[in-house]
Amino acid sequence: MEAPATDRKGAQRVRKEQQRAIETRERIIDAAIEEFARHGFEGVSTRSVSINAGTRHTLVTYHFEGKEGLWYAVMDRVVRSFTTQQQERLEGLRGVDEVVQLRLLLEEFVRYSARDPRLHKLMSHAASEASPQLERMMAEYLGSYFKMIARLIKAAQVKGAFVAGDPNHLHYLFIGAATRIFMQSPEVNRVMGESPFDPGFIDRHVAACLDLFFKAPEAGKAMKRPPRSKAQ
Amino acid sequence: MEAPATDRKGAQRVRKEQQRAIETRERIIDAAIEEFARHGFEGVSTRSVSINAGTRHTLVTYHFEGKEGLWYAVMDRVVRSFTTQQQERLEGLRGVDEVVQLRLLLEEFVRYSARDPRLHKLMSHAASEASPQLERMMAEYLGSYFKMIARLIKAAQVKGAFVAGDPNHLHYLFIGAATRIFMQSPEVNRVMGESPFDPGFIDRHVAACLDLFFKAPEAGKAMKRPPRSKAQ
DNA sequence: GTCTATATTATGATAGAC
């Protein structure tokens, strides 16, 4: 059976429609990331999300099978985007000294948190009580991420370049120290008189966070930390 | 005009009613702290709060003039209870070396966060965007608290006992490092295989947090930190 | 895929009896 003349046009129309559908889906997720980060799951209505996305709330049901499905899609995108970014950064550093790897990954972590604190706001909602969703995220993405960082911390400790203690525990201390200031920026602004998102502040913040955890490997060396790489 | 015989009984009844009213008010606040900490302002209904408090939702309106008034009452109680506790701890340490004062206040801060992480969960909701409420809390309670800690950090830095850097900045690093682990305990549990609320863990956590920020004043001294006071 | 219309339930707030 030969394809009739209308088929090409038809296929083209289908592709365009699919394209538009994908864009709608993405716009909804974008808007939902913003709202969920600000108000948490219970504090968000699919109506306000869809309005901010420029569509109707019924499309949330169509694309995500309801509010919960939208939440999954949001967490999936945000967490996956973070972990793959870190993973790629690590792969680009193959062969480099592990202490340097760790330092650069953690620096990137801080800068990522400054660029988009919504990951941590979302996690603060998702991880504050046990749930199947949390378990799934841990199993799928975050578990191996924590293992990877713990491995690097252990290696850095062996070389005497990182403070002593349980690697995962120290990782959590780092995460907290690095991100709190961005998660509560209005309060910080009020206390410190400057925005933590100011580029100058971010540089100082990166240095302060790293300085807390990295040690100069030899006692004879100066306490000043080596110049940090700025380029990716 | 003499008071009639019924007055004594009447006054007694009024006192009892007032007492009961106060208890109702307190029970509502207790329940609201729990709910607001978990779900944030938008995610909470006055109905569920009042059910958990064992009353009707109309009493929320009566006692607090609505949901927003309840939110104010909650934040007021939680923040005030924290700052006065720290204030009293400080007053009990009059005359003590400032480095020791700071160390003990920060230790108390960590243990307080472990006892009741809801303060920080509430703040993470209240301080993530600017608002008149936040401004009021800062002006009334938290502003002077941050000033007090900054003063002690500065003094400790002069004595070479605390890491260098802007005192308020370092304070935020400390707050983040100390509290994140309790705010996301289910995630931590999954990663570390133990609860951060385990007494043994809390002790190790206190030590780890303090060790990050306090320095041994002399290079010749051993790196081990002095035994921490456990009592009050 | 997207829209309109609508069903159902939840929520914040109020009025009035006791």
Added chain:
DNA sequence: GTCTATCATAATATAGAC
């Protein structure tokens, strides 16, 4: 002060036209 009854609005979800 606390309760019952009720209202107006907002939310999730679904059905069906296009």
